[in-house]
Amino acid sequence: QVQLVESGGGVVQPGGSLRLSCAASGFTFSSYGMHWVRQAPGKGLEWVAFIRYDGSNKYYADSVKGRFTISRDNSKNTLYLQMNSLRAEDTAVYYCAKVSEPSNYYDSSLDIWGQGTMVTVSS
Amino acid sequence: QSVLTQPPSVSGAPGQRVTISCTGSSSNIGAGYDVHWYQQLPGTAPKLLIYGNSNRPSGVPDRFSGSKSGTSASLAITGLQAEDEADYYCQSYDSSLSGSDWVFGGGTKLTVL
Numbered sequence: 001q002v003q004l005v006e007s008g009g010g011v012v013q014p015g016g017s018l019r020l021s022c023a024a025s026g027f028t029f030s031s032y033g034m035h036w037v038r039q040a041p042g043k044g045l046e047w048v049a050f051i052r053y054d055g056s057n058k059y060y061a062d063s064v065k066g067r068f069t070i071s072r073d074n075s076k077n078t079l080y081l082q083m084n085s086l087r088a089e090d091t092a093v094y095y096c097a098k099v100s101e102p103s104n105y106y107d108s109s110l111d112i113w114g115q116g117t118m119v120t121v122s123s
Numbered sequence: 124q125s126v127l128t129q130p131p132s133v134s135g136a137p138g139q140r141v142t143i144s145c146t147g148s149s150s151n152i153g154a155g156y157d158v159h160w161y162q163q164l165p166g167t168a169p170k171l172l173i174y175g176n177s178n179r180p181s182g183v184p185d186r187f188s189g190s191k192s193g194t195s196a197s198l199a200i201t202g203l204q205a206e207d208e209a210d211y212y213c214q215s216y217d218s219s220l221s222g223s224d225w226v227f228g229g230g231t232k233l234t235v236l
Contacts, residue, residue, distance in 0.1 A: 100171070
Protein backbone atom coordinates (compact mmCIF):
# COMPACT_ATOMS: atom_id res chain seq x y z
CA GLN A 1 0.00 0.00 0.00
CA VAL A 2 1.02 3.62 -0.46
CA GLN A 3 2.98 4.66 2.60
CA LEU A 4 5.26 7.38 3.92
CA VAL A 5 7.32 6.80 7.05
CA GLU A 6 9.23 9.63 8.69
CA SER A 7 12.21 9.21 10.98
CA GLY A 8 15.04 11.23 12.48
CA GLY A 9 13.19 13.36 14.99
CA GLY A 10 14.45 13.94 18.50
CA VAL A 11 15.60 16.50 21.03
CA VAL A 12 18.23 19.00 19.94
CA GLN A 13 19.69 22.12 21.51
CA PRO A 14 19.06 25.57 20.04
CA GLY A 15 21.50 26.20 17.22
CA GLY A 16 21.84 22.49 16.55
CA SER A 17 21.09 20.41 13.47
CA LEU A 18 18.92 17.44 12.61
CA ARG A 19 18.13 15.52 9.43
CA LEU A 20 14.70 14.05 8.89
CA SER A 21 14.00 11.23 6.46
CA CYS A 22 10.80 10.11 4.79
CA ALA A 23 10.76 6.63 3.25
CA ALA A 24 8.20 6.15 0.49
CA SER A 25 6.66 2.92 -0.75
CA GLY A 26 3.74 1.71 -2.84
CA PHE A 27 4.00 4.35 -5.57
CA THR A 28 6.48 5.68 -8.14
CA PHE A 29 8.28 8.09 -5.84
CA SER A 30 10.33 9.62 -8.65
CA SER A 31 7.17 10.90 -10.37
CA TYR A 32 5.78 13.02 -7.55
CA GLY A 33 6.66 16.25 -5.83
CA MET A 34 6.89 16.08 -2.06
CA HIS A 35 6.19 18.46 0.82
CA TRP A 36 7.26 18.85 4.42
CA VAL A 37 4.54 20.26 6.70
CA ARG A 38 4.90 20.86 10.43
CA GLN A 39 2.59 21.27 13.39
CA ALA A 40 3.72 22.90 16.62
CA PRO A 41 2.17 21.48 19.80
CA GLY A 42 -1.47 22.51 19.99
CA LYS A 43 -1.20 24.58 16.82
CA GLY A 44 -2.27 24.31 13.19
CA LEU A 45 -0.51 23.05 10.10
CA GLU A 46 2.35 25.07 8.60
CA TRP A 47 3.85 24.38 5.19
CA VAL A 48 7.65 24.12 5.37
CA ALA A 49 9.13 23.10 2.03
CA PHE A 50 8.43 21.50 -1.36
CA ILE A 51 10.62 19.70 -3.89
CA ARG A 52 9.69 18.79 -7.43
CA TYR A 53 9.72 15.17 -8.59
CA ASP A 54 13.23 15.39 -9.98
CA GLY A 55 14.68 17.74 -7.39
CA SER A 56 15.04 20.51 -9.96
CA ASN A 57 13.13 23.10 -7.94
CA LYS A 58 12.84 23.64 -4.22
CA TYR A 59 10.65 26.07 -2.32
CA TYR A 60 10.72 27.14 1.33
CA ALA A 61 8.58 28.99 3.82
CA ASP A 62 10.12 32.29 4.90
CA SER A 63 10.35 30.97 8.45
CA VAL A 64 12.90 28.30 7.45
CA LYS A 65 14.57 29.79 4.37
CA GLY A 66 18.34 29.70 4.65
CA ARG A 67 18.25 27.22 7.55
CA PHE A 68 16.44 24.18 6.15
CA THR A 69 17.24 22.22 3.00
CA ILE A 70 14.87 19.79 1.31
CA SER A 71 16.32 17.06 -0.89
CA ARG A 72 15.48 13.64 -2.27
CA ASP A 73 17.16 10.46 -3.46
CA ASN A 74 14.90 8.85 -6.03
CA SER A 75 17.11 5.75 -6.15
CA LYS A 76 16.33 5.19 -2.47
CA ASN A 77 12.69 6.42 -2.55
CA THR A 78 13.56 8.79 0.25
CA LEU A 79 12.86 12.45 1.01
CA TYR A 80 15.02 14.46 3.40
CA LEU A 81 14.87 17.65 5.42
CA GLN A 82 18.17 18.99 6.72
CA MET A 83 17.49 21.41 9.55
CA ASN A 84 20.27 23.70 10.74
CA SER A 85 20.39 26.60 13.22
CA LEU A 86 17.36 25.20 14.97
CA ARG A 87 15.26 27.45 17.18
CA ALA A 88 12.72 26.80 19.90
CA GLU A 89 9.97 27.81 17.49
CA ASP A 90 10.92 24.93 15.19
CA THR A 91 9.59 22.50 17.80
CA ALA A 92 6.85 20.56 16.03
CA VAL A 93 5.71 17.31 14.52
CA TYR A 94 7.09 17.17 10.99
CA TYR A 95 5.05 15.41 8.31
CA CYS A 96 6.08 14.50 4.80
CA ALA A 97 3.29 14.45 2.24
CA LYS A 98 2.92 13.49 -1.40
CA VAL A 99 1.23 15.62 -4.04
CA SER A 100 -1.69 13.95 -5.77
CA GLU A 101 -0.96 15.23 -9.27
CA PRO A 102 2.52 14.83 -10.76
CA SER A 103 2.04 17.51 -13.39
CA ASN A 104 0.24 20.27 -11.50
CA TYR A 105 2.29 20.49 -8.35
CA TYR A 106 1.35 24.00 -7.23
CA ASP A 107 -2.41 23.36 -7.34
CA SER A 108 -2.29 19.78 -6.20
CA SER A 109 -3.62 18.42 -2.95
CA LEU A 110 -1.51 16.44 -0.51
CA ASP A 111 -3.07 13.03 -0.75
CA ILE A 112 -0.78 10.84 1.34
CA TRP A 113 0.75 11.84 4.67
CA GLY A 114 3.24 10.12 6.92
CA GLN A 115 2.63 9.58 10.61
CA GLY A 116 4.99 12.41 11.56
CA THR A 117 8.19 12.69 13.57
CA MET A 118 8.59 14.95 16.59
CA VAL A 119 11.36 17.53 16.75
CA THR A 120 11.97 19.27 20.06
CA VAL A 121 14.41 22.17 20.26
CA SER A 122 15.30 22.80 23.88
CA SER A 123 18.31 23.34 26.09
CA GLN B 124 -1.91 34.79 11.50
CA SER B 125 -2.87 32.44 8.67
CA VAL B 126 -3.27 33.56 5.06
CA LEU B 127 -6.51 31.57 4.93
CA THR B 128 -9.01 32.39 7.69
CA GLN B 129 -11.16 29.71 9.33
CA PRO B 130 -13.41 29.93 12.40
CA PRO B 131 -11.57 28.44 15.40
CA SER B 132 -14.48 26.22 16.30
CA VAL B 133 -17.89 25.01 15.20
CA SER B 134 -20.30 22.59 16.83
CA GLY B 135 -23.43 20.67 16.06
CA ALA B 136 -25.63 17.90 17.35
CA PRO B 137 -25.63 14.42 15.80
CA GLY B 138 -27.57 14.41 12.55
CA GLN B 139 -27.25 18.15 12.00
CA ARG B 140 -25.45 20.02 9.23
CA VAL B 141 -22.46 22.24 9.86
CA THR B 142 -20.34 24.37 7.57
CA ILE B 143 -16.76 25.55 7.91
CA SER B 144 -15.66 28.61 5.99
CA CYS B 145 -12.24 29.37 4.57
CA THR B 146 -11.65 32.97 3.54
CA GLY B 147 -8.72 33.93 1.37
CA SER B 148 -7.83 36.75 -0.99
CA SER B 149 -7.09 37.63 -4.60
CA SER B 150 -3.63 36.06 -4.37
CA ASN B 151 -4.84 32.60 -3.46
CA ILE B 152 -8.47 31.39 -3.65
CA GLY B 153 -9.55 34.45 -5.62
CA ALA B 154 -6.75 33.88 -8.13
CA GLY B 155 -8.36 30.60 -9.11
CA TYR B 156 -6.19 28.20 -7.16
CA ASP B 157 -7.90 25.10 -5.89
CA VAL B 158 -8.90 24.63 -2.26
CA HIS B 159 -8.35 21.33 -0.50
CA TRP B 160 -9.64 20.19 2.87
CA TYR B 161 -8.02 17.90 5.42
CA GLN B 162 -9.42 16.15 8.47
CA GLN B 163 -7.18 15.53 11.46
CA LEU B 164 -8.55 13.18 14.08
CA PRO B 165 -7.04 13.53 17.58
CA GLY B 166 -3.48 12.25 17.72
CA THR B 167 -3.29 11.33 14.05
CA ALA B 168 -1.86 12.71 10.83
CA PRO B 169 -4.02 14.85 8.54
CA LYS B 170 -6.08 13.03 5.93
CA LEU B 171 -7.23 14.41 2.59
CA LEU B 172 -10.99 14.98 2.74
CA ILE B 173 -11.83 17.16 -0.29
CA TYR B 174 -9.60 18.00 -3.24
CA GLY B 175 -10.00 20.41 -6.11
CA ASN B 176 -12.65 22.45 -4.25
CA SER B 177 -15.41 19.84 -4.34
CA ASN B 178 -14.08 16.34 -5.08
CA ARG B 179 -14.04 13.49 -2.59
CA PRO B 180 -11.27 10.90 -2.57
CA SER B 181 -12.36 7.29 -2.63
CA GLY B 182 -13.66 6.22 0.76
CA VAL B 183 -14.78 9.64 1.96
CA PRO B 184 -18.53 9.60 2.72
CA ASP B 185 -20.79 11.82 0.62
CA ARG B 186 -21.82 13.55 3.86
CA PHE B 187 -18.76 15.71 3.22
CA SER B 188 -18.91 18.29 0.44
CA GLY B 189 -16.91 21.32 -0.61
CA SER B 190 -17.58 24.45 -2.57
CA LYS B 191 -15.75 27.56 -3.66
CA SER B 192 -16.88 31.03 -4.66
CA GLY B 193 -14.83 34.15 -5.20
CA THR B 194 -12.22 34.43 -2.48
CA SER B 195 -13.83 31.87 -0.15
CA ALA B 196 -14.49 28.18 0.16
CA SER B 197 -16.68 26.07 2.42
CA LEU B 198 -16.78 22.58 3.79
CA ALA B 199 -20.20 21.17 4.64
CA ILE B 200 -20.85 18.12 6.76
CA THR B 201 -24.37 16.71 6.84
CA GLY B 202 -25.75 14.00 9.10
CA LEU B 203 -23.15 14.81 11.73
CA GLN B 204 -21.69 11.81 13.53
CA ALA B 205 -19.62 11.52 16.69
CA GLU B 206 -16.68 10.23 14.63
CA ASP B 207 -16.58 13.53 12.72
CA GLU B 208 -15.21 15.30 15.79
CA ALA B 209 -11.82 16.48 14.56
CA ASP B 210 -9.81 19.45 13.35
CA TYR B 211 -10.40 20.57 9.77
CA TYR B 212 -7.96 22.55 7.63
CA CYS B 213 -8.32 24.24 4.27
CA GLN B 214 -5.28 24.60 2.01
CA SER B 215 -4.49 26.43 -1.20
CA TYR B 216 -1.64 28.04 -3.12
CA ASP B 217 -0.73 31.68 -2.73
CA SER B 218 1.16 33.68 -5.34
CA SER B 219 1.91 37.34 -4.78
CA LEU B 220 4.65 39.86 -5.52
CA SER B 221 6.44 38.76 -2.34
CA GLY B 222 6.60 35.13 -3.45
CA SER B 223 4.66 31.91 -3.73
CA ASP B 224 3.75 29.52 -0.97
CA TRP B 225 1.45 26.70 -0.13
CA VAL B 226 -0.85 27.92 2.63
CA PHE B 227 -3.14 26.41 5.25
CA GLY B 228 -6.01 27.86 7.20
CA GLY B 229 -5.62 28.08 10.95
CA GLY B 230 -7.87 25.08 11.45
CA THR B 231 -11.38 24.58 12.82
CA LYS B 232 -12.20 22.30 15.70
CA LEU B 233 -15.50 20.52 15.18
CA THR B 234 -17.30 19.44 18.34
CA VAL B 235 -20.20 17.01 18.10
CA LEU B 236 -22.50 17.83 20.99
